[in-house]
Amino acid sequence: MPRVRDDEATRQRLSEAVFLTLADRGPTGLTLRAVAERAGCSTGLVLHTFRDKRELLLHARDVLHERTRVRSDALESDAADAATALRDVVFHALPSDSEKLAEARVWIGFLAAALSDPILAERHALHSRAFATRLVRLLEASGASDAVGARERASTLAAAVEGVSTLAAGDPERWPASRQRQALELVLEATTAVARPIA
Amino acid sequence: MPRVRDDEATRQRLSEAVFLTLADRGPTGLTLRAVAERAGCSTGLVLHTFRDKRELLLHARDVLHERTRVRSDALESDAADAATALRDVVFHALPSDSEKLAEARVWIGFLAAALSDPILAERHALHSRAFATRLVRLLEASGASDAVGARERASTLAAAVEGVSTLAAGDPERWPASRQRQALELVLEATTAVARPIA
DNA sequence: ACTACACCGTAACATCTGTTACCGTAACGA
């Protein structure tokens, strides 16, 4: 047999290049040539590895999700109980450093791309739901407040995380890590406090 | 003098076309020809009215902000007191019908475009801050909880609104109006409740 | 060493992008 092989590693490297491109050129700057340049190769390699641009995007989208999933899983298994697991997962989902801020920008880029691509939209929804489901599980496991259903409280938490990420991506100076943390502290308290009569 | 006038009305019409295009083609589909088609004219008119594409986007961005500002102002002046004004402003900022959902998609489109355009980014930040400032004012006027600063509570509220909008834009079926309302009910309670000892 | 073949860069392609230049045309003042 001649030359060795193509590789899953190539896919990973190209997906990484997609993140870099999306983070500082946005969806309109996400071009095959820009991706190839950041991956240090030519568009030829890109389209030999993926059938077309959409497949590249879909793979990168999955890689992004997988990365956060692994991170959350690790946090969960390291936590002493469900309540602290919930806190850890939520806080580490915030764009509190430059790397996670870049991830938030990438996230927005994908969401925007999903506006014009139903398949990407479906994938995006799938991953969003996965995060919400995780929060539901952790909320139920940590007991407490059932005046409002766990699903609704999880959605509220997810919205808070998403909102902070989105706002921080668009205006980082207004959203230092301390403010991000404070915002989620408030929402965490509201969604995990023991049931009490409505004021 | 010959022919009559160009008009601010043309700018408005073209901005409207930008919204339509952005809502269902996304940032990558936001092309001058697509805008012109939806405005029922040719690219010629577009670039006779605006110097270039960026100026068109900036104008549309301002129109979008102005629209929500007027809506919020009206809600404020119709409200009996600051507390109900706050509730009205927040709830009416949610993507609770198809028109507002389209606005949320447009919002995301602009944010994504801002990722690759510093001037658009600055404008976006400006408008986001204006909304936050409004919430600060209403929170201060409605008294209550000062265990956490009004600025931080306003940011939390803004994040909740932004988060619901973003998530609903990406997965409308998961975010019926009732869930949107419920989520903000929780956050409103957390940010306006009278101060109480931490559980 | 040699051959065969998978890898991947090069370059061409049709199409689409923003932008510009050119004119026909229609409305206003005379």
Add this chain to the structure above:
DNA sequence: TCGTTACGGTAACAGATGTTACGGTGTAGT
């Protein structure tokens, strides 16, 4: 009524885009 002049459509332009086809290159098996 008629000339003037801005308005706005047509179409051309250079550059960029996704995609395809081709050809060199180096590696692995014999």
